[in-house]
Amino acid sequence: MPEIPTNTPGGGGDKLPPPIHSGLYGCCPRCGAKTLFRSYIAFADRCPNCGLDFSAFNVGDGPVVFLTLGIGTLITILALWVEFTFEPSFLVHALLWIPLSLLATVLMLRIAKGLLIALEFRNKASEGRIAPDE
Template identity: 30%
Template structure:
């Protein structure tokens, strides 16, 4: 009978896991997608069987996206307004549109990175199982 693998000995390096999460891949194996739908994780990884039901990303990915958008858009708006004379009605459509597109593009990779961070640090339901 094969020996049961000691899960406490399995190393979970942070940066490779976060990179996998950013790329919508399972942080544990990298072989299967992390998300079943746009922001919904599957219950288990199809490649390695890792359970994703215990993650608690909650609102943290949205906070990160808002922080990043502010740091991207505010300097961009200042530079564009300094360099060009764009009419205010155009800007009233332009900047919210850019913010919306960037937010939609960033939310899934950021949520994947947060879940991968939780997994690599053994937070919440990703802790070592007790027999």
């Protein structure tokens, strides 16, 4: 079993906070301080507590794609169930599912982005490099 990295450069000290805390509570993946986000879904530039540079991580659009597909599937299943059970008008579907889809995606986006940045930090993920031929 690999050893979990610690939050100090020398290797001693406390263990890293669980990755889910970065998403749920906005905790820094190194020190656990609630400094990951500067607004609801925008990352801070760095952690004022431990100095970890958050701009070095590349979360990109990965969380949005998975959330859109997952939530879209769930909303589609629910919309079909409502249609076949209650047979409401199209307007009821539009007023119900469009706001619900947007709200669920935006609410889950913070958790997904925080989790992804914590996993990048924990696994030391970086851009792939091709070694030069010797």
